[in-house]
Amino acid sequence: MKRAAASLYHSHSDGEEQPAKLRRRDSSSTLLFPSKRQQQTHTTRQPLSPLSNNNSIRVDSPERGHPTVTPPSRDRKDEIFQWIPPPSDGFEVMSQPASKRSRSRSISTDRGRPRSVSPSTSASSRDAKSYAYKAANYVTILETKGCFMRSSDNGPTSGDVDLCERLLDPSVDTPRETLFEFIKGFHDTLRNRSEARLLVDLHPLLMPSAENLRIQGREDLKDVIDGYNDPWLKTEPIYGPKPQPDHARGLKWSTFSESQRRKLGIKPDEKSLYAVREDMYFPYLTAEIKCGNQALEFADRQNMHSMCVALRAVVSLAQAAGRLEEVHQRLLGFSISHELEVVRIYGYYPEIGDDGIKYFRWPVKQFNLWTEADKWTCYRFVEKVDRVFLPIHIDRLMHFLEDILDPQDVPFELDADVDISAQSQITSQERSSYTRAPSSQNRGLQPELRSMIQTLQQQLEEQKAREEKQAAEQNAREEKLLAQLEQQRIQMEQQKAEQKAREEKLLAQIEQQGLQLERFLRLLEQNKEPAS
Template sequence: MAPRQKAGRQPSVPKDQGKRPQGIKKDRPQLRPRKSARLQQRQERTVSKDTNIERKRPPPSTSNTPGKEACHSPPTAKDRKRKREQPQKDEAPLPSVTPPQKRPRTSPPGSHIENTICESTVDSVTRWIEGKPWPKEYFEQESTMNPLLKRKTSSSSLGRKSETSDGSVREGKNPAAKSRLYEKTLATASIYMGGGPGITDASQALCKSLFEAEQPLPSDSLFRDDRFENTCERLRNENEAKVVRDISPLLVPSVEVLCAHGKKHLEFMVDHVNQKWYGCVPIVSGPVPQPDYSAGCKETIFTKDQSRKLEPFIRGWKGTPFMATAWMYFPYLTMEVKCGNEGLNIADRQNAHSSGVAVKQVVDLYRKVSRQHELNQEVLSFSVSHDQEAVRIYGYYPVIDGDQTSIYRFTLKKFDITNEGGIDKWTTFIFTTNVYDIFGPTHFERLRSAVDQLPDPLSDQYQSQQLDVEVLSQPDEEESQSDIVDSQDFLKSAPSSQTSQPSFKKPRSRQS
């Protein structure tokens, strides 16, 4: 008979029967969110308590009392014990309250724990651990920088910019010309913007003819009677570039354009617009001249023999005594355009620099053939300074005293093109065209006559002169080399003046 089982007791079942293995239990992960929620509640409760304590704590005393040091003293063992016992109290069962509905997490639980003291640092470290991109705030420092701390643009970079809307200096222009002290700089190079003994009677008659000789005027232009007043009003507050575009061709016409319209006798002339004169020898420190417009001679005004005579002086087109650019020889007309009250004064200084270079080139040519006295007080160059209304026309002449050359400027005419309904609006156009037609051919003949007297590089006389120069320079080189050899021999033979150190010879090794 089988033993009788006790009432209410089930038969024994193996302990692990019907249960999942311990390694794949599903009830474990459900407890972790509950623990993290408790930890978060405990941290928030702890932070709130600490905040309340800090609020109740009286402010530190400013007097030198022991109480001030007590505020910053480290916590005692009792305080640390109280803080360690606090989590044990929190482990008490919470009251039965319906837990709030949880949202699914998209990141590990640790990323939701905020550090109230170093929030930004913890966030950055967490992002680095999780492999997330850096916050955008790290790359927005430049845009959020205080405007007072931003670096200002240097004046040198401003000087390299092109012309602005207010008609400021363009690239390559000499900024020193904006100051009145630049006139003293020109004076140190013997270029004077006033004074002087004046020009000869022949030059006075020439200048008079430049204003009186008649010239055909453009029939359809902005200076036509029904357009002139509106044109001047439209350009009243405009910048330099617009004045150059609309008015400059009607005051100082291009010699190449006139040649293209039928004046074939001007084919030996060339002009430049805002071109740097790299071909000239600078006579004033700073940038080379760069007039808004300039006219000069082509190489074709010289014959082949004359060009050959100029070759020794113009090897390489930079820094030559007779050129402005690689295409222009001996410039004789410059123009500068400026706007504003002080603009014309700046234009006058720039024109004085450019015209001074032009006059000096002609004088240097005549000095090569010992005829410089023929140019004394003769006008050799002209310039025009203008804005949207005012025009200033000048001439330049040299005063030669032995080896010294001084260049002076004199005024030909100053006027306003809007006076009396524009009665003088075509005066500058007529003057410039006559400079091309009347002064140009006379100036070219003056240049050719001097070039003809230069020595021919192919002549026997020139080659003998070059040989003499080489022979005269050769003994100097040999003498200098012989002096070096003699000095070396003398140093070897002469006893040393200094105390000589005893010399020790290395003993020879004995041969076995």
């Protein structure tokens, strides 16, 4: 009886009603919020805070019932089997693939991450993540998205170049009694080991955990949170898989006040430009660990992708505040790529021009880890980033948030379906005229404003469709060009092989003619001797 009841209850549990899937936000770097300078009379419905009590999704619990017991049969053995329901009745949903089962119910998470992940799922996820960055045309595709794995012609500002020199200050105190004191044995032990071993033993000596340092008394790290191999599920990638850095640092939600979180508009279960996980905002430092020198190129690609996503958030916030010029050519984040021997450090900055926003990287330093002069270089750099760059990073964000209007302070509401990004396209003259008008006139202009916003939204969608079409055509041209280059390479190899065969044949013919000539000369000499 208990077994049948349990089976029936399991079937009800798998049939729970689920809430409708929430609409995903667009991942483009358009404006999300009007600024005080740009707009004083527009509003949107107040977004939920990550700490709001209304952010939970209610799932109705099923009513538990009892199975109907069939009369016992003549045979005791048959009677027992009649109590067992068919597999299709009690386990119909469980027969689906694991990915579908996971989507059919609301799974509670801890700090935005699943409570448990099977080892096979984690391993396949990491393999898929790394494989995507090994594509031959990945760097080219990133460039079509405005992300360049090189410096621009102008580079970052001279002040930020000087900042990089300050971040490499060798005067930082380093830990004592570490394995670096046994540098040769430590190095020999880590040879030919996995990335996981480097992450556990070597990486903390290059980039220690900010949260652990906070526990040990570093008050300047109270706003910092670490992430280890956490997928950035709350944001959209630039291209390919979602970023999943081996180690990342960002800001906690508690760094921002309730009003600032409303301005950011971060809602549960929705994509965001400003949060990469539920508990990590505006990451400013990422690290990737690889085995082998060639793999560092793939680590650089992963870091480039992650930091472009991070810079996109800061640029978008500056754009919403009307202070886009303040991030032009400014270093907004850093990355570390390393394997057992070599460490590469880069800084990342945007350039804003007539052709849009582009992201570049600046080489800060590359060095061999196992020298007395440089074994603590990466540790000192991270220390300086936390003490010097992190306050600049936080102050910059707070400065931008001051110029963004709190949704609660806007005098009237627009339709919820209207994207706020379209509002930002209204000209400054129109904004000023709306600001000067009395509230009664504002209400009278509301239908006209809605029509204007809808028109602008349609134009933005058409522009996005054109850009996507152009990107697809560009990808097709690149693939065609690569195919042509490959075909030309094959033809050149064939021509070389044919040329070599002809040369060998010609040499053989020349050698044969030389032998014949020698025989002919000997015959002539023999004919001359009797005559004499």
